[in-house]
Amino acid sequence: MTHRPMFTALRRRAAKAAALVGAAAMAAGLAACGAGSGTAGASGSDGGLRKVTFMLSWAPDTNHIGVYVAKHQGWFRDAGLDVDIVAVAQAGAEQAVNTGVADFALSNLTNVGIYDLKGAHLKEVLQVQRKSSAIWCALASNTAIHSPKDLDGKTFATFGSNESDAVVRRMIQHDGGKGEFDKVTVGTSTFRTLQSGKADFGGFYATWEGVQAEMYGPKLTCFTEPDYGVPGNADSIGIITADKTIEQDPDLVRAFTQATQRGYEYAYAHPDQAADMLVEEAPDANLKQDFVRRSMQVIVDGQYWGDPKAIADGSETLGAIDYDGVQQYFDFLAESNAYTDASGATVRQAPQARDLATDEFLKR
Incomplete structure (x- = not known):
C-alpha cells in the first residue's frame, strides 16, 4: 500500500512548522501546489451554492471519512455548499487555512497549538478523535x-x-x-x-x-x-478553520461543521457503508474496500470517536472538543520543553486548548 503514513505526516509538519510568511507569498506558493483556485467562501455558479474548499492533511483515509460521506450523501449541497476536497499543499493544510487558501482542513489540536505559537490564528471546530490511536x-x-x-x-x-x-x-x-x-x-x-x-x-x-x-x-x-505514562489525547484529530472565517462568516462555519458532523455520525453508525463511500469518492487513492472497512471497524471497536451507544442515544455529542484531555497533553509537551516559537526559542508556557477550539458550531 502506498498510503502516506498519517502519524508521521502530522508529526513531520508540526516539527518543521516555520515562522509564518506574508499571506500573499504563501497564497501564491500554495496555489502552485494545487489548492483551490476559487475565492474561499465565494458564491458559485452551481445553483447558487457557496464554493468551499476543504484541504486534506495527507492521503484520503478514514480520518477524513466524515467529509467524504457528507459530500456523497448530498448533505453539503443541502446546506447550500459546493465543497471541493483538495490535496494537501506542500506547506501544509494549517498554513493553507491560516492564509485563506482553504476554508477548512483536517488537522489536530496539537498542530493548532504549535502553529499558534508561531503566529497562526486557527481554531478546531470539530474534534472527531477522542483518544490517542x-x-x-x-x-x-x-x-x-x-x-x-x-x-x-x-x-x-x-x-x-x-x-x-x-x-x-x-x-x-x-x-x-x-x-x-x-x-x-x-x-x-x-x-x-x-x-x-x-x-x-x-x-x-x-x-x-x-x-x-x-x-x-x-x-x-x-x-x-x-x-x-503519556497523559491526555495526543491525537485530537478534527476540522479546523481560521479565526477570521469564524469572525466574518459564522453561518458558513456552522453549515460546514454540522454537515461534516452528520457525515462522521453516519460513518460511526454505518462503518461498512461509509467505507464504501470513501473508496468511491476518492478513486485516485486506490483504496482497497476490505482494508477501509477494517479500518472503520477498528475505529468503532476501539471507540476512538467516543461511545457509539452514547452518541446514538444523544447523551454524547460526536465532535465535541475534549478540552481537558487535550490540555493534559499540551501541559506534558510544555514540561518536556517540546514547544518553540517562530524564532526557535523554547516556549515553556503550554498553549490553552480553550483558546484554540470551539464546539459552538456543532449540532447538539
Whole structure:
C-alpha cells in the first residue's frame, strides 16, 4: 500500500512548522501546489451554492471519512455548499487555512497549538478523535524489543519532531529505561526504514498502519502512549478553520461543521457503508474496500470517536472538543520543553486548548 503514513505526516509538519510568511507569498506558493483556485467562501455558479474548499492533511483515509460521506450523501449541497476536497499543499493544510487558501482542513489540536505559537490564528471546530490511536512499534521479527524500556539505545525512525521525542522518552522512562535513543530521519515510509535495518522502531496509527500491518504485514510489536505514562489525547484529530472565517462568516462555519458532523455520525453508525463511500469518492487513492472497512471497524471497536451507544442515544455529542484531555497533553509537551516559537526559542508556557477550539458550531 502506498498510503502516506498519517502519524508521521502530522508529526513531520508540526516539527518543521516555520515562522509564518506574508499571506500573499504563501497564497501564491500554495496555489502552485494545487489548492483551490476559487475565492474561499465565494458564491458559485452551481445553483447558487457557496464554493468551499476543504484541504486534506495527507492521503484520503478514514480520518477524513466524515467529509467524504457528507459530500456523497448530498448533505453539503443541502446546506447550500459546493465543497471541493483538495490535496494537501506542500506547506501544509494549517498554513493553507491560516492564509485563506482553504476554508477548512483536517488537522489536530496539537498542530493548532504549535502553529499558534508561531503566529497562526486557527481554531478546531470539530474534534472527531477522542483518544490517542498512536502506536510505537518495532518489527515483530526484532526479538530484542518486548516493551518500551527495550527501546533504550535503539534507533528511532523519526521526522525530527520534538513532540515525538518527548513521547518516546516518557514511555521508555515510565517502563524503567533511561529514555536514551538514537535517531534517523526517514522519508514517507517508516515501514521501509524499519525493514531496511536503518532504524529499530517508529510511530504509526493503530487505525491505519496498524490495520495495514495486520492485513498485509509486516507484523509489528507495538506500545500505546496511555499505557506508558503519556497523559491526555495526543491525537485530537478534527476540522479546523481560521479565526477570521469564524469572525466574518459564522453561518458558513456552522453549515460546514454540522454537515461534516452528520457525515462522521453516519460513518460511526454505518462503518461498512461509509467505507464504501470513501473508496468511491476518492478513486485516485486506490483504496482497497476490505482494508477501509477494517479500518472503520477498528475505529468503532476501539471507540476512538467516543461511545457509539452514547452518541446514538444523544447523551454524547460526536465532535465535541475534549478540552481537558487535550490540555493534559499540551501541559506534558510544555514540561518536556517540546514547544518553540517562530524564532526557535523554547516556549515553556503550554498553549490553552480553550483558546484554540470551539464546539459552538456543532449540532447538539
